[in-house]
Amino acid sequence: xxxxxxxxxxxxxxxxxxxxxxxxxxxxxxxxxxxxxxxxxxxxxxxxxxxxxxxxxxxxxxxxxxxxxxxxxxxxxxxxxxxxxxxxxxxxxxxxxxxxxxxxxxxxxxxxxxxxxxxxxxxxxxxxxxxxxxxxxxxxxxxxxxxxxxxxxxxxxxxxxxxxxxxxxxxxxxxxxxxxxxxxxxxxxxxxxxxxxxxxxxxxxxxxxxxxxxxxxxxxxxxxxxxxxxxxxxxxxxxxxxxxxxxxxxxxxxxxxxxxxxxxxxxxxxxxxxxxxxxxxxxxxxxxxxxxxxxxxxxxxxxxxxxxxxxxxxxxxxxxxxxxxxxxxxxxxxxxxxxxxxxxxxxxxxxxxxxxxxxxxxxxxxxxxxxxxxxxxxxxxxxxxxxxxxxxxxxxxxxxxxxxxxxxxxxxxxxxxxxxxxxxxxxxxxxxxxxxxxxxxxxxxxxxxxxxxxxxxxxxxxxxxxxxxxxxxxxxxxxxxxxxxxxxxxxx
Amino acid sequence: xxxxxxxxxxxxxxxxxxxxxxxxxxxxxxxxxxxxxxxxxxxxxxxxxxxxxxxxxxxxxxxxxxxxxxxxxxxxxxxxxxxxxxxxxxxxxxxxxxxxxxxxxxxxxxxxxxxxxxxxxxxxxxxxxxxxxxxxxxxxxxxxxxxxxxxxxxxxxxxxxxxxxxxxxxxxxxxxxxxxxxxxxxxxxxxxxxxxxxxxxxxxxxxxxxxxxxxxxxxxxxxxxxxxxxxxxxxxxxxxxxxxxxxxxxxxxxxxxxxxxxxxxxxxxxxxxxxxxxxxxxxxxxxxxxxxxxxxxxxxxxxxxxxxxxxxxxxxxxxxxxxxxxxxxxxxxxxxxxxxxxxxxxxxxxxxxxxxxxxxxxxxxxxxxxxxxxxxxxxxxxxxxxxxxxxxxxxxxxxxxxxxxxxxxxxxxxxxxxxxxxxxxxxxxxxxxxxxxxxxxxxxxxxxxxxxxxxxxxxxxxxxxxxxxxxxxxxxxxxxxxxxxxxxxxxx
Numbered sequence: 007x008x009x010x011x012x013x014x015x016x017x018x019x020x021x022x023x024x025x026x027x028x029x030x031x032x033x034x035x036x037x038x039x040x041x042x043x044x045x046x047x048x049x050x051x052x053x054x055x056x057x058x059x060x061x062x063x064x065x066x067x068x069x070x071x072x073x074x075x076x077x078x079x080x081x082x083x084x085x086x087x088x089x090x091x092x093x094x095x096x097x098x099x100x101x102x103x104x105x106x107x108x109x110x111x112x113x114x115x116x117x118x119x120x121x122x123x124x125x126x127x128x129x130x131x132x133x134x135x136x137x138x139x140x141x142x143x144x145x146x147x148x149x150x151x152x153x154x155x156x157x158x159x160x161x162x163x164x165x166x167x168x169x170x171x172x173x174x175x176x177x178x179x180x181x182x183x184x185x186x187x188x189x190x191x192x193x194x195x196x197x198x199x200x201x202x203x204x205x206x207x208x209x210x211x212x213x214x215x216x217x218x219x220x221x222x223x224x225x226x227x228x229x230x231x232x233x234x235x236x237x238x239x240x241x242x243x244x245x246x247x248x249x250x251x252x253x254x255x256x257x258x259x260x261x262x263x264x265x266x267x268x269x270x271x272x273x274x275x276x277x278x279x280x281x282x283x284x285x286x287x288x289x290x291x292x293x294x295x296x297x298x299x300x301x302x303x304x305x306x307x308x309x310x311x312x313x314x315x316x317x318x319x320x321x322x323x324x325x326x327x328x329x330x331x332x333x334x335x336x337x338x339x340x341x342x343x344x345x346x347x348x349x350x351x352x353x354x355x356x357x358x359x360x361x362x363x364x365x366x367x368x369x370x371x372x373x374x375x376x377x378x379x380x381x382x383x384x385x386x387x388x389x390x391x392x393x394x395x396x397x398x399x400x401x402x403x404x405x406x407x408x409x410x411x412x413x414x415x416x417x418x419x420x421x422x423x424x425x426x427x428x429x430x431x432x433x434x435x436x437x438x439x440x441x442x443x444x445x446x447x448x449x450x451x452x453x454x455x456x457x458x459x460x461x462x463x464x465x466x467x468x469x470x471x472x473x474x475x476x477x478x479x480x481x482x483x484x485x486x487x488x489x490x491x492x493x494x495x496x497x498x
Numbered sequence: 499x500x501x502x503x504x505x506x507x508x509x510x511x512x513x514x515x516x517x518x519x520x521x522x523x524x525x526x527x528x529x530x531x532x533x534x535x536x537x538x539x540x541x542x543x544x545x546x547x548x549x550x551x552x553x554x555x556x557x558x559x560x561x562x563x564x565x566x567x568x569x570x571x572x573x574x575x576x577x578x579x580x581x582x583x584x585x586x587x588x589x590x591x592x593x594x595x596x597x598x599x600x601x602x603x604x605x606x607x608x609x610x611x612x613x614x615x616x617x618x619x620x621x622x623x624x625x626x627x628x629x630x631x632x633x634x635x636x637x638x639x640x641x642x643x644x645x646x647x648x649x650x651x652x653x654x655x656x657x658x659x660x661x662x663x664x665x666x667x668x669x670x671x672x673x674x675x676x677x678x679x680x681x682x683x684x685x686x687x688x689x690x691x692x693x694x695x696x697x698x699x700x701x702x703x704x705x706x707x708x709x710x711x712x713x714x715x716x717x718x719x720x721x722x723x724x725x726x727x728x729x730x731x732x733x734x735x736x737x738x739x740x741x742x743x744x745x746x747x748x749x750x751x752x753x754x755x756x757x758x759x760x761x762x763x764x765x766x767x768x769x770x771x772x773x774x775x776x777x778x779x780x781x782x783x784x785x786x787x788x789x790x791x792x793x794x795x796x797x798x799x800x801x802x803x804x805x806x807x808x809x810x811x812x813x814x815x816x817x818x819x820x821x822x823x824x825x826x827x828x829x830x831x832x833x834x835x836x837x838x839x840x841x842x843x844x845x846x847x848x849x850x851x852x853x854x855x856x857x858x859x860x861x862x863x864x865x866x867x868x869x870x871x872x873x874x875x876x877x878x879x880x881x882x883x884x885x886x887x888x889x890x891x892x893x894x895x896x897x898x899x900x901x902x903x904x905x906x907x908x909x910x911x912x913x914x915x916x917x918x919x920x921x922x923x924x925x926x927x928x929x930x931x932x933x934x935x936x937x938x939x940x941x942x943x944x945x946x947x948x949x950x951x952x953x954x955x956x957x958x959x960x961x962x963x964x965x966x967x968x969x970x971x972x973x974x975x976x977x978x979x980x981x982x983x984x985x986x987x988x989x990x
Contacts (some may be wrong), residue, residue, distance in 0.1 A: 036629050037565045037571055037617065045560035045645065052561065068537035069544065073529045073567075074619075074650055074666050075588075078595070080528055082605045093594040096567075097607050098619065099591045101654040103570070103584040113574045115589050115616055124527065124607055127566075127590065127619075137528050147841055153537065158566055158650065162593040174566050349639055 008303035039166035039173030049306035075125035084258035090225020105387035177281035190274035198231035198343035201246035216469025227253040238440020298363030314371035448488035450481035511740020531665030532660035541798035568618035576750035661778035669773035682766035690723035693738035708961025722742040729782040732934020734987035740770035790855030806863035940980035942973035
């Protein structure tokens with residue numbers, strides 16, 4: 007396992023980078039800014055995918071698949087969207103390699119194989135999808151069109167970090183079309199709500215639902231709903247967004263429908279997405295100086311059993327006991343692994359499972375055989391208990407629920423303790439530096455003020471929460487009148 | 499639904515293209531050679547994925563994800579592999595777009611944002627994965643390494659056809675590393691066997707397992723195992739391949755391990771894949787002039803229920819009956835949809851479900867309400883029967899199994915009737931043109947003969963079947979001695 011993790015207190019950023027690699031979640035690749043998602047990390051992502059996919063289908067969405075490439079002339083059709091992404095586009099310009107005449111055994115791009123129209127590797131798929139929807143939508147009978155895609159996308163980022171910001175990442179992107187403006191807004195809200203439910207119930211991460219200020223909006227959107235989470239270092243992380251796109255893409259790609267009354271109109275659109283970035287949120291919300299802490303719902307292995315033995319006979323006896331335990335646990339839908347590797351000692355196994363965040367460890371030694379007991383060790387609280395074998399299945403099943411809830415409650419308590427109302431810019435700056443977290447402050451509603459606050463403090467408006475109290479106040483920066491507080495924070 | 503399909507007899511190729519589009523499986527996109535997989539087609543692909551993924555995990559494999567891009571210098575490291583794919587590589591050369599100074603509102607590639615090292619969009623991932631494995635494999639304890647990836651890949655094809663040959667396609671690629679040569683060969687055989695089992699049992703398509711001749715082998719492989727299927731027009735289709743890669747990639751990327759005995763050696767490799775091409779095999783094996791015919795295992799909807807009514811009261815009565823039928827069928831794990839759309843007449847619904855290959859249709863009209871009966875219509879045989887409501891759940895459950903088996907048997911009978919032993923080149927050419935299918939012929943084992951046969955007849959060696967009878971004979975082309983027959987065919 008190598009040496010211990012850097013502690014969070016010592017260097018939070020280093021702790022994160024080490025943890026991702028040591029817990030076998032992901033690593034950097036030979037391609038600048040692109041990561042390799044390792045099997046253990048991918049298994050967690052698969053659990054997220056399965057649950058999200060189930061929730062999307064339950065709300066009436068179907069999956070489809072659209073091309074990786076977007077021809078440049080389509081990409082530029084919706085101007086704001088194009089402008090927003092142009093600076094980070096990987097571009098395919100050629101379609102063939104050939105032997106390099108100057109370097110035997112090496113290849114070069116074949117200058118004869120230049121594309122007439124360059125292809126943008128999708129940074130998001132609105133353009134290619136809306137160009138397709140033009141053929142799919144003629145009448146109100148074709149609406150609503152509720153489609154999701156699981157895909158890889160590429161945004162050429164200069165400063166990358168595993169999961170949080172990578173040039174290529176995996177995500178899902180929903181793209182829907184509707185008859186009316188209100189129906190589209192309702193869809194955007196609904197999917198933001200699906201994200202909130204998923205992230206809270208499944209990932210045990212509390213989030214605040216809100217809308218973005220104009221300058222933080224998705225390029226091409228009229229309104230961006232979002233869920234915002236708080237990491238342990240007091241920085242916020244945008245965990246998902248859902249956009250009401252108005253008729254912008256319908257107009258750019260000429261997607262019209264005939265209504266029941268025979269009138270022609272442009273359709274109304276939404277798009278919404280979450281990505282492998284959620285892995286970063288998962289890690290930074292729950293993990294500790296010993297490594298990853300996984301909520302049971304997302305753990306590829308919920309329970310690991312480690313035998314403690316000196317003789318082969320002891321191992322045989324333990325194995326018999328473990329087989330029966332595993333049958334019992336599996337019948338309660340608990341995923342369990344017997345770590346009977348002979349190439350590692352129990353201490354090394356304990357360390358590995360701790361590092362990888364397995365929610366519950368069961369250790370069984372010769373004394374347990376005699377007494378009919380086992381030792382349980384919880385990863386979240388690092389507490390241990392010895393219980394009778396007979397009580398094990400119910401206790402483990404109960405603990406899966408308890409650990410999930412405890413992790414959420416702990417994260418929510420931390421988050422709530424880190425929402426601070428501030429009423430002056432001095433207070434704003436002081437709290438931001440000392441305590442961090444979300445600052446709930448009055449703002450005059452202008453991009454100018456937002457920009458200046460960002461320049462001075464690096465804090466941005468994370469969202470205008472959907473739940474808020476109307477109250478008169480003055481902007482912490484400009485002193486101009488304001489009717490509500492918004493949430494500022496430094497963010498990932 | 500538009501007008502009828504072109505019949506297979508009239509123009510097989512046109513029939514296929516029309517069917518794919520009209521049954522809502524896929525369509526061409528604005529990107530040359532890239533397809534859009536529509537929701538109905540994607541739902542079938544998801545069923546394939548789920549079953550394959552289950553089979554991979556059951557055989558000890560884990561999923562992971564590797565970058566979309568391969569730096570050119572890594573791509574060229576394994577020379578044969580690089581040479582094999584160089585001519586069809588999409589290449590990213592730039593990472594930014596900018597406003598075109600000559601054309602307001604348009605974008606152009608920013609000439610300042612040229613990559614130092616070009617990036618190949620993966621046509622297959624051996625290079626990037628083996629470059630990663632170097633860091634993952636040190637000792638025998640790290641082996642075997644059994645990894646699979648679900649991904650999109652790009653091969654710039656000049657002539658494309660939906661599902662069969664597209665510039666971008668979806669696939670899975672397994673990449674494994676082993677201590678010994680024999681273990682790696684065993685893995686390659688095992689996965690070829692997994693593919694055969696999946697395609698036969700799940701897709702109801704009979705296949706022949708074999709190995710490829712040298713000239714048809716995967717670029718960089720020492721042996722390519724394959725499964726070959728036969729389409730209704732007498733052409734063969736390679737449905738999956740599994741490669742024994744020897745130590746070629748381990749040497750190219752310097753991947754060594756220390757054995758139990760403390761000796762250093764290069765590891766042994768396999769790779770194996772199936773793709774959305776399987777959708778083409780599915781369509782061309784089973785479908786008819788009325789449209790798609792789906793085996794129950796792959797059908798997104800196994801049973802559709804269409805109400806026949808004149809009054810709203812009748813529809814209400816039918817609905818009550820249907821709700822109870824749906825509960826019964828779902829309890830038997832049959833997926834069922836009630837098509838109660840009021841915007842289409844029963845005839846139009848029948849035509850659509852026929853076109854989309856729903857295995858079983860249940861029609862319920864006023865007479866059925868009186869008599870306590872329903873009408874069943876099988877898509878595969880186009881036969882109908884009226885049965886008592888009480889018998890419905892068992893009958894439907896039984897039919898799901900029966901239809902699956904009948905479809906496989908029918909396809910197998912056709913396939914077996916189209917394997918013809920030929921003993922002279924005249925016979926070879928005559929049968930190829932008149933009857934098509936697989937030609938079982940003696941071959942002298944040389945690439946020269948293979949090439950000449952291909953030039954003259956367009957037939958290639960599909961495989962050297964794993965099951966064969968040793969028999970002395972002479973090559974149909976050269977007259978040189980041969981010890982076994984191999985299978986030739988024209989192929990997709």
